[in-house]
Amino acid sequence: MIVGYARTSTVDQEAGLEAQERDLRAAGAERLFTEKVSSVATRDALRDALDFIREGDTLVVTKLDRLARSIRDLMTVIDAVKSKGATLRILAMNLDTGTATSNLMIGVLGSVAEFEREIMLERQREGIAKAKAEGKYKGRAPTARRKAPEVHRLLSDGLTEAAVAxxxxxxxxxxxxxKRKSA
Structure with missing residues (x-):
């Protein structure tokens, strides 16, 4: 059986998820597992897909970055797939863990992808530091603090913290x- 896994990082990427689902179905996926979570969050649908696959199945993803966030994470997924007697196929790279050459290429490309991500994060940190030094970066607006008067009013009306939230x-x-800051 061909099993597809699709992921987007945010709920705003609906079109990206639909495109992945379309490509997975075109590749023959009979069962799809999809989710809208960051790669660093708990990926329940990926866990479910790995639990679902059986010997002889193929887990298919559209791109490497939809599956793993680091080379270690990628190797963990590949090991889980292999332990089930299944294979992993990455459509964008035309790679399948069923061959030694593809396994080598997945490892190399996974390492390159992880390197690119680390470089991007480093540049982002440098940009934020520069903007802070120039007084241009203020960070995210404190949305909850703006609601402090409403929080106090609702708490004084007898609502629980959970209900107020x-x-x-x-x-x-x-x-x-x-509550602590006003006490």
């Missing part, structure tokens, strides 16, 4: 932080 669309820890 849900009603205002902020986290419970933000409610607790606002």
């Amino acid at each position: 849900e009603q205002l669309g902020i986290s419970r820890s933000s409610v607790q932080r606002i």
Whole structure:
């Protein structure tokens, strides 16, 4: 059986997810596992796909970066696939772990992808540091702090921290932080 896995980092990338699903179906995927989570978050659909595959199956992804965030992560996924007697296929690279050459290429390309990501993060950190030094970077706007008066009002009305957080669309820890700062 051909099993497809698709992932986007944010819910705003609906078109990207649809494109992946289309490509996976075109590749013959009979069962799809999809999710909208960052690669550093817990990827439940990937875990479910790895649990689902059986001997002789092929797990198919459109691109390497949809599957793994580092070479270590990639090798963990490949090991999980192989332990089930299945293979991994990456459409964009036309690679399949069923061959020694493809395994070598996946390792090399995974290392290059990880290197590129580290370089990008380094540049991002440098840019933020430069912007901070020039007084141009202020960071993310503190959305929860702006809601402090509403938090206090709702708490004084007898609502629980969880209920206040849900009603205002902020986290419970933000409610607790606002409470502490006013105490």
